[in-house]
Amino acid sequence: MSETSTKPYFMRAIYEWCTDNGYTPYMAVKVTPVVRVPMEFVRNGEIVLNISFGATSGLKMDNDAVAFHARFGGVSREIYVPVGNVQAVYASENGQGMAFEVDLSEPDMAGISPAAIPEITKPAIGLAAVSTRAETGEKSTDAAQAKPEKKSEKPSLKIIK
Template identity: 40%
Template sequence: MLSKRPYLVPAFYDWILDQGHTPHLVVNADAEEVMVPTQFVEDGHIQLNISPSAVRDFHMDRVGISFEARFGGQPERVFVPMHAVRAIVDRDSGQGATFPDEPEETFPESEEDREGTPAPKSDNKGRPQLRAVPGGEDGATGKGSDDASSLSSDSGSDGDPDGGEPDDDPPPPSPSGGGKGGPSLRVVK
């Protein structure tokens, strides 16, 4: 089963920062690929302050967390693969998430390993999906042609936006300048 850690650690990190608190990471220092200053490891674990004011060059993705920090006044480069994260906690409130070892969990590969690998196929055949279709913002091409409904406003023949069924919001302008002939989005059922 795919591990929850690469998804939950960034979420808790953002949640802690949004409160103005300090995120701390508890790391299994004995795990493979971990790069931490060993003189600060206690009982095989190290607790790291990963707040933006305590680290430089912070990067977190599904593979791991890397940054530079000062330990005893000396700058050190740190790398923590996601499988080594044991907990992320809010230093101020003590709330957070702990992650036990689960033998069946798998972790994402690095970006280099994923290149050339096809994306996993989705089994969500009943869910609507968005796709780009030719025709521009007015939905002139294929209007009412298949079961797909255009996200752009279906207006009456006189161009009055209230002539058709009301939409919640009008579609935003296309970043490529909009107009006819540009891509638009459709909900595919």
């Protein structure tokens, strides 16, 4: 049995630290064919995404990938980023966070066609999910223009059995 990478755990920890302290968590991503992001916002093969509570809908950060919906230019888009493509997770206000090595040789990165990437839906059985404003009926803001979260707007973790 192979050991699970620590990278997704650190990513979730930095995300939680950012939200607990009222910072806006951002995620820097190396774009490859398996990454599903709006290509018009990709610069030099990279994109920086606002993954705050107010900028995302249906955010799911598991051990394989980060998936959510976000608005870009007023249009809702599906975002899918394998953990191996994440370069950093950090607070936009002060730059504190963690940078990671991009590992494009991970099994989930090789030979996967974009059509084989799962649709973003409710989390599968046994996974944790971050509830979002869209699920509670609140309006989501544009991913690129979201303002820092207030302490009362923390995401909540729900374990699905």
